[in-house]
Amino acid sequence: MMTPGVVYGREITTSGGKWVEEYESHIESLTPSRSIFHIIGDFKTEPEKSWETNLFNFLLLNKKFLKVLHHLPTNHDIKTNRHYGSCEIISKYFGHSTTQVSFIFLQKLETNSEMMMLIETRERLSYCGENPSYLFLVLGTMNNNKIQISPEAASTSKLFVIHGSSPVGLFVKGIVVSVPSTLENNPHTVHLPLLYSASSFTFHYKRPAHVERTQAAPMVLHHASDGRGPSHLGGRYVGPPPPTPIYASDGNPTIVGSFQVFVVCFLCSVSPLVELKPSLGEHDTLLDFSWKMVNSNLRGLRVDSDAYFRFNPAIHTCSAIARPSRKFAGFKECALEALEGKFNMTQVRVSGAWNSMHAYDVSVYYNMVALKSTIEEKILYPVSAIFTWLPYFSERSQFKMATLSFLEKPTLDGLQAIFRPLDMYTWLASGASFLLMSMFLATNSAKDGVTLKTLVENFTQSWMWIMSSLSGQYHGTIGILRLIPHFPIFVVICIWSFFLMGTVFHQGSMFSSLVALTPPILPSTLESVVDSKIQIITTSAVTLNYFTTSLLKYQMHDMGSTISTVASSAKLLSTLKQLESRMIFIDTESAFFTGFQISAGTKLEFEDKSVTPIMDTFAIINIDYELDNMLAGVGLERVPYVLRHIESSRFFREMATVVTRAFMSSAVSQISGLLAQSGVYKMWRDLELMKDLVSNIKGFTSTKQYRRVVVPRFFGVMNEVMFEEGKKVSLFAFEGTIRLCAAILSMTIVSFIREFVSYETLRCIARECRQGICRGCRALKEILYCNWENGNYENS
Numbered sequence: 001m002m003t004p005g006v007v008y009g010r011e012i013t014t015s016g017g018k019w020v021e022e023y024e025s026h027i028e029s030l031t032p033s034r035s036i037f038h039i040i041g042d043f044k045t046e047p048e049k050s051w052e053t054n055l056f057n058f059l060l061l062n063k064k065f066l067k068v069l070h071h072l073p074t075n076h077d078i079k080t081n082r083h084y085g086s087c088e089i090i091s092k093y094f095g096h097s098t099t100q101v102s103f104i105f106l107q108k109l110e111t112n113s114e115m116m117m118l119i120e121t122r123e124r125l126s127y128c129g130e131n132p133s134y135l136f137l138v139l140g141t142m143n144n145n146k147i148q149i150s151p152e153a154a155s156t157s158k159l160f161v162i163h164g165s166s167p168v169g170l171f172v173k174g175i176v177v178s179v180p181s182t183l184e185n186n187p188h189t190v191h192l193p194l195l196y197s198a199s200s201f202t203f204h205y206k207r208p209a210h211v212e213r214t215q216a217a218p219m220v221l222h223h224a225s226d227g228r229g230p231s232h233l234g235g236r237y238v239g240p241p242p243p244t245p246i247y248a249s250d251g252n253p254t255i256v257g258s259f260q261v262f263v264v265c266f267l268c269s270v271s272p273l274v275e276l277k278p279s280l281g282e283h284d285t286l287l288d289f290s291w292k293m294v295n296s297n298l299r300g301l302r303v304d305s306d307a308y309f310r311f312n313p314a315i316h317t318c319s320a321i322a323r324p325s326r327k328f329a330g331f332k333e334c335a336l337e338a339l340e341g342k343f344n345m346t347q348v349r350v351s352g353a354w355n356s357m358h359a360y361d362v363s364v365y366y367n368m369v370a371l372k373s374t375i376e377e378k379i380l381y382p383v384s385a386i387f388t389w390l391p392y393f394s395e396r397s398q399f400k401m402a403t404l405s406f407l408e409k410p411t412l413d414g415l416q417a418i419f420r421p422l423d424m425y426t427w428l429a430s431g432a433s434f435l436l437m438s439m440f441l442a443t444n445s446a447k448d449g450v451t452l453k454t455l456v457e458n459f460t461q462s463w464m465w466i467m468s469s470l471s472g473q474y475h476g477t478i479g480i481l482r483l484i485p486h487f488p489i490f491v492v493i494c495i496w497s498f499f500l501m502g503t504v505f506h507q508g509s510m511f512s513s514l515v516a517l518t519p520p521i522l523p524s525t526l527e528s529v530v531d532s533k534i535q536i537i538t539t540s541a542v543t544l545n546y547f548t549t550s551l552l553k554y555q556m557h558d559m560g561s562t563i564s565t566v567a568s569s570a571k572l573l574s575t576l577k578q579l580e581s582r583m584i585f586i587d588t589e590s591a592f593f594t595g596f597q598i599s600a601g602t603k604l605e606f607e608d609k610s611v612t613p614i615m616d617t618f619a620i621i622n623i624d625y626e627l628d629n630m631l632a633g634v635g636l637e638r639v640p641y642v643l644r645h646i647e648s649s650r651f652f653r654e655m656a657t658v659v660t661r662a663f664m665s666s667a668v669s670q671i672s673g674l675l676a677q678s679g680v681y682k683m684w685r686d687l688e689l690m691k692d693l694v695s696n697i698k699g700f701t702s703t704k705q706y707r708r709v710v711v712p713r714f715f716g717v718m719n720e721v722m723f724e725e726g727k728k729v730s731l732f733a734f735e736g737t738i739r740l741c742a743a744i745l746s747m748t749i750v751s752f753i754r755e756f757v758s759y760e761t762l763r764c765i766a767r768e769c770r771q772g773i774c775r776g777c778r779a780l781k782e783i784l785y786c787n788w789e790n791g792n793y794e795n796s
Helices: 050-061 082-086 112-127 287-295 331-343 374-382 416-421 426-446 452-470 477-483 488-515 526-532 551-558 560-566 570-583 590-599 624-636 665-677 679-701 703-714 731-756 759-795
Strands: 006-014 017-025 035-041 065-073 099-106 134-139 158-164 175-177 188-192 200-205 218-224 257-266 274-277 302-305 324-328 359-367 388-404 536-538 541-546 547-550 582-586 617-623 640-643 653-659
Touching: 017 526, 035 050, 035 287, 050 065, 050 099, 112 134, 158 287, 158 703, 175 257, 200 426, 257 287, 274 547, 302 331, 331 359, 331 665, 374 388, 374 551, 374 653, 388 526, 388 665, 388 679, 426 452, 426 477, 452 477, 452 488, 477 488, 477 590, 526 570, 536 551, 541 551, 547 551, 547 582, 551 560, 551 570, 551 582, 570 582, 590 624, 590 679, 617 624, 653 665, 665 679, 679 703
Parallel strands: 035 065, 035 099, 099 134, 134 158, 302 359, 536 582, 536 617
Antiparallel strands: 006 017, 017 175, 158 257, 188 200, 257 274, 359 653, 388 617, 388 640, 388 653, 541 547
């Protein structure tokens, strides 16, 4: 039996005349080499057409591909098949690097019931997890004017139709003879090389009587060189179909069935079938290329989306936030405009055209929040999958957290500022060094017969010289040189060290300590924020059924069972539950505006409709870019202390871009991938975020505030540059120093009095003071006694 296939070829001219070198295009050459054939049909009934039998036998006996057969009686629902009725998964028989190709044998496809049955079949294949790359409908009877194929099935398979053509005669390994005119009258012998061996065949040509002279004649073939029978030989009839069968040399007719392959054009108005006419060397890409060429033109198909307004080229642009007379339209509008120009479809919201020549509609959504329930109901499971997730346009954002405080951040007082420039280890090491140095100077200055009093005086003199040198006073150096006249180099080295440590390092750093602000102690982790009982606000929202609520709170509620399962500890689970209950949602169109209201001290309306001011210390948990916008607004009126959390994010938001699961999903996905990989889509997304921020700032901020927010975003400047020389030391920073100076002054006064007043005088002053105090106490006692007696008398 010969292999069925589509036949095509090219003409070549030789000295012997005109020949046609012909090739055969089989299904096996059109599909990838590692394909699996799923054959669905009525295997218990003999087909009416011989070509159907030949095609089925070829698919069944071909050893290049794995085959899976599913018996389905004619005009029966596919659910009657045991496999598709219960959706048994037998993927263990298939390799991973395979392409699934399905063949469905049908009688015809002309009535509405047959069309609906085909829709159910395609959807059942998808429901059972089988979404073949290529789906061939083998039609026994086909009428192009009556055939009905609808695109409504939620299937992305490329759909083709196979139908048998008239018998084409006998076939010899790809060589067909077109007989020259010089051989028309008498039999001649022509020698042709055999393709699979070095031997040759001899063909005797004789025109049959029933064939007109203007027609090319069939050939009667006689074997000449080997002993193989003529069953594998044949010749192809070139010209009009012959009225009688073509016979081989043994007198037995060998008729080979061929077929035509059509690609389904869902939106073609004249005929839904376009015949494949391959050219030489097009086998590997024929199916994909033909499907793309036919179905990439959507012919005005109406496409709905979540875009906001109509795109007008006169006032809108897709390349900048603002141009001379145009402004940025939005990333959704620009993406839909690109798809509309590529696929010739009608964007309902963007183009403003609500009418379409097709009753079938598709949808493209760019901002679908991929919640657990949404994924399971609309994307994940084939039984309910109405959308295809476009991976290139998806956006994953993290929930970031920050703790803020408007409490006054005092500077270090004087005593802290004195000790802050050096750490504890440096202070201890320096004190020990100075002590040893004073002892060294005192012992080296001692002479024979020196007394202890002299050693103490020398030690005190050395210690005072070290302290004064550290303070920048070097007048005592001469006295130290007199103590140790043999070690002047040691004194010079000490002077240089004291200068560097005291004057350069300590005094230079002390000014920074006096003007530095002390950061408040704020919680820096999710657990510490929850335990601190401060307010936790969020503005990241999700709209479900026209109701707006907190996105994070809804996600936590949506994944409640999952969180309980994957929580690594009871402490974490308790923290997450407290976070869900304590989170305060603020419904707003702009996170920046909410931050500006907090900075101005305005009362805000919470989710429970209560109007309450925000506490001086609070936490924000938002999507990363919304957190940036909110912090930019919080710092406009007042300057808070902001502590961004650096711990790993525990929550994410997945924004899915989806398209209706249908025949054009693969084409839209491919173009979306090109936009994403080129960086154009990211540019549109960045322009959208910048447009939202700038439009919100311009409405209610001054020019100075506008620059403070926009300039860092455009040029990457994080903070306003301010040099420490421009800062002033506040009086509060000297509060501890003033108390220290007062204490030193008091001690000085006491010492002065001690020096100039004798001991006897001090004793006399102390005695008079004691007597004065005693007289005062007696007088106070008499007054209290008199008041007590008068009180008792009146009471009696």
